[in-house]
Amino acid sequence: MANQSSPTNVTIQQVAEKAGVSTASVSRVLNNSSQVTDELKARVLRAIDELGYYPNRAARHLRAGVVRKVGVLFADISNPFFTSVLAGIESALQQADYVLVLGNSNEDPRIEQLHLNAFLEEGVAGIIFAATTPVKERYQFVLQAGVPMLSIDRTVEGLKIDTITINNVDAAYQATNHLINLGHRDVAFISGPENRTTARYRQMGYLQAMKDAGNLPPRIEIGNFRQDGGYEAMQTLLISAKQPSAVLVANGLMTLGAMQGIHEHNISIPGGIAIVGFDDMPWVTSLQPPLTVIAQPTFEMGRIAARLLLDRIRTPDNPIQRINLETQLIIRKSCGYPLEGNTSITVDTPLRSNLSV
Amino acid sequence: MANQSSPTNVTIQQVAEKAGVSTASVSRVLNNSSQVTDELKARVLRAIDELGYYPNRAARHLRAGVVRKVGVLFADISNPFFTSVLAGIESALQQADYVLVLGNSNEDPRIEQLHLNAFLEEGVAGIIFAATTPVKERYQFVLQAGVPMLSIDRTVEGLKIDTITINNVDAAYQATNHLINLGHRDVAFISGPENRTTARYRQMGYLQAMKDAGNLPPRIEIGNFRQDGGYEAMQTLLISAKQPSAVLVANGLMTLGAMQGIHEHNISIPGGIAIVGFDDMPWVTSLQPPLTVIAQPTFEMGRIAARLLLDRIRTPDNPIQRINLETQLIIRKSCGYPLEGNTSITVDTPLRSNLSV
DNA sequence: TTGTAGGCGTTATCAA
């Protein structure tokens, strides 16, 4: 009894016939609109059940002109950071009865364009994305098509769209400061690709903190935001003439690579080297020692992004919002205790934000 | 110049008018079908460009009755295991020019039903899912609607659908054997929820290995497949009268929890306790020591699942396939070296499969 | 080669 070409081919027509009513009545029952006799309603519902009827969204959408569907385009869906954000988005969309269409650009602007086009054709009501490039021209056509976009995690300079990020500068500043307060003077920074705004801003925070601490000499290695990048950057630091006594790593995957590098050199943490990572990922408490990290509210970030986008869809002309979320420096054991007693940061307490992007 | 309610509201009509041709001609250009004058084509394309026209998929789908769109419904999208599978699916779908609609059931059968309904309404051509329950009746209605399903990671007994899993029994058997060959006699197993087929099969493999090794006494703790579950199960084992000398953990997140528990008790690995985990996740090489694990081919699993489903969509009446993928025991440093010299397992070599589900 | 027109499944308007 396999269905031929088109799945779910029972229509409102057939339901109407079976129930002995008009299609209009069936429609009314479906949308439980106002006035329908209980008797009629019952007949229709029975017919629906017996036939295994499902409304066809394509037809609904065509008719209504409005679509409860949102496109989500990430740059690397296997990065746990994005995964967690995705979970937040999914949660909010589901609550609002929106469907989520997912794409992965894999950091490739070409693939990104493909997905954006597919989203437009699919008729999504809005798009949440993490841009692969900072070139605003690549994204204009979506806005021109009347589809609102929301940029998450990264910013696209000059593009007038809602944006949700974390306080990158401040977060890196505080983390660096934490290390400096513990007595470290040689604090290195493993950064990310320079065309990524997150990398740039975090680097700014790091540099500022080093400067404010009396012009300590900065030391920066650039990684690729992936595990191998963190590993290699750490190698470079460790085999250099003068090893840093502490290091701040700009994202979660690179932190893993860096840890591996440190272990392989049999250097103790925090005795031999102190380390602060980004992202409070599931594994950080299982590392040895448990990691001090800058926690981003990833799930919340996704939730807020989705809500903001839905608002925008409803009221397109509201003022553009750029939301900057607070991070939290979570102190565990990878940095040790004060070498000089002057730290003011408390364990597990959110930081004040006194710097902003 | 913000668009009102409906996005992308320029239609084939308007393009036709602007180009001074009929809608049929525009359509022909769009689907670059056979015969159209280059001159006409050029005019149409220009009009399309100037108006920023995008075809409306709802209308197309309504017309065509067939949809290049697949639903993916996972039980926990923030579990990195699923994330990696998802990446594989996305990759295959994108290649085939299919759109991916994502849902997260959060292990809740009610939400699962909601998503399945939404998928049907959305008109997906097929569904890939990880079942929240083993009750086949919950899924029948999808098949009755003519939409093929593919079960991934888990099986739904009695449901005649394509299924793709790993050789759970064999994998657990081999891993347990590895520990036994290293001289361990008290090997515990941290299992998962009993209504999950993966947990059941892995447990079977463990029990069989213990039995085959001369009826070694098994010891099983049930966790929830999440991090806290692994932590608690490990606590129970460690504070018990007789600590096991080795433990096998049934999934990746629980392994993290177990590691944390071990570290907190200041027990050395593998000296104090040996551990083998499931899933070769990004973090396992950064743990101290690097973890010996059973690696599932997660990305490939997703890819194969997507391809299989697309095949099924094209040819619905082909015989049902149940694909069982090989795993690989990757030996690192969390089990130590042979206490009695009789292991036959090589580092990083795929295992033979001599047991099957 | 190009145009006309009907219909895909639904909902909303209007009439009964």
Added chain:
DNA sequence: TTGATAACGCCTACAA
């Protein structure tokens, strides 16, 4: 309260 019908945007016979 219920029914008939037009329209959403697109594609494809069929006609010109």
